[in-house]
Amino acid sequence: MPCQTCGDTTSPTFDECQTCHTPLGQPAVTPGLPTYAVRGIGTAVQIAVGATAVLFLLASLVPVVGLVMAERAAADRDSDLLLGAAVLELALWLPLLAVYLTAAVLVIIWTWRARKNIDAFPGALPSLGAGWAIAGWLVPFANLVVPARVVANIARDSLWQRRTPVLVGVWWTAWLVFSVGERVVDKLDEREYARLPENPVDPADFQAYVAYYERILGWHLVPALAGLVAAATLIVLVRRISAAQQARIARAAGAWTVTPGMTVTPGGPVPSYPQPTPIPPTPVSPQVPPASGGTIGA
Template sequence: MLCSLCGTRPATTADGRCTLCAATRRSAAGGLMPTPTGPQTVRSLRSPVGLGKAVCVLLGSVAVADAVSIGAGGYARQVYDEGMADDFLRFDEALANRADTLYQASGSLQMLTFLATVVVFLVWFRRVRLNAEVFDAYAHTMRPGWAVGGWFVPLGNLWLPHRVASGIWTASSPGGSNRPPAPRGLLHAWWALLLCAEFLSRYAGQLYSDAEERDEVLHSFDVGVVADLTDIAAAVLAILFVRRLTAMQGDRAAERAAAPVPPLPAERADWGRAH
């Protein structure tokens, strides 16, 4: 019998692993995901391709909403800059109200696109996590449920989803345990920009709500533009991350199909229908 992980070397342990995989493919000490032992629950692969495409489209809509917000913020800044000069002698309240309405409407558009993207992204993220469990059950330090739950833990959501994504990335890297994981530069860059965009967005919103003086109002619009630009960059990197990880899982599924021990028929059928 061949190793249940690499599929190339003879199995030498009671749980179906070869000597090399038994020595190297263990979860981190103290992690939340125990090292699997004994017979494991058989899972079938499900293609993330369709979900990945939907996530990329929605991320594009997030970037468009950010661009609209930049335009609305620039217009509002100009209105307030001109109106509040010379001790408010040229201040047009109707024009200012219109600028505020446009700016707040752009914020509502951002929220709608964000919420829609979050829902579909979490479904995709859970699917690639479950697939990663099939590819390599020993690459993870957290259970599959954390692929969704980790995003909703106060403070913990600053690193838990990245930890889950790192395990998915390792398990989905082509070659599996036979090769080092694919470089994680894209994963780290996306996560760093995502956190920066979130903090800047919250900061800009607070500044806008508290602003009273001319300089405070203008500063809030400036920070809002920076936050939106950062969010656009994070959305672009998120698209690249989703596309890359989805492609990696496709390559990994092809490797399993070509391995001496073929995958379950359900795996081949589910992946084939997605294309």
């Protein structure tokens, strides 16, 4: 008989579908368990993550502007030109912070919804509770491992794979390089900037600014490129997982035929039928006492 999840023909030799690993005879979604829409929130995640990566890359290229301004300041002996790079950096970091926080919130919401959905997928093998989809991002040190494990679990059970997709490993490795590298580079940047002369006057002072921007440009590009890889792989994962989960939930919803008078519970596609209206008894005329002499033996 065909599998109710993927539609492939199953074999009684195995106790589960060899394509999607749904146990034989089980529906695509367990009746009565809630499922959550992930396509809309997934689209929002993709936009926010992409915008964050682009803004961070632009902010990482600010040293290029600083280098040009420092060279002009050295040629004109004008220290006011050195303020241009600082103003541009501030103008980029403010919207970057807002977009970054928005992306973080959306990713956490999407991860929690996607993790809750696999609880309703027969054959899924979740290894961590749904609460870790939120706590895993917030608990120190755990946030170095747990989010990757949660997303790996979601990807396996949503994309019908028993092994973690390679894309999850690429995403998490790039994310760690980005998050750790960005903090290290910021510390180095602060230390180098503190060594610059506050009021440059002679050519050596201006040349120190030129050398500073030349050094930090390469430093900032490393986490920026890692951030681009992390963003691109996460966008692909979110798109694939969201599409797979929505298709499975829609397939399960279509497995029940909705007839007039049937209602569907808000938590899932389980049909509930209204109780039949009791039929009142047919009225019976009251018996009339027999008249005298009207029956035998009277």
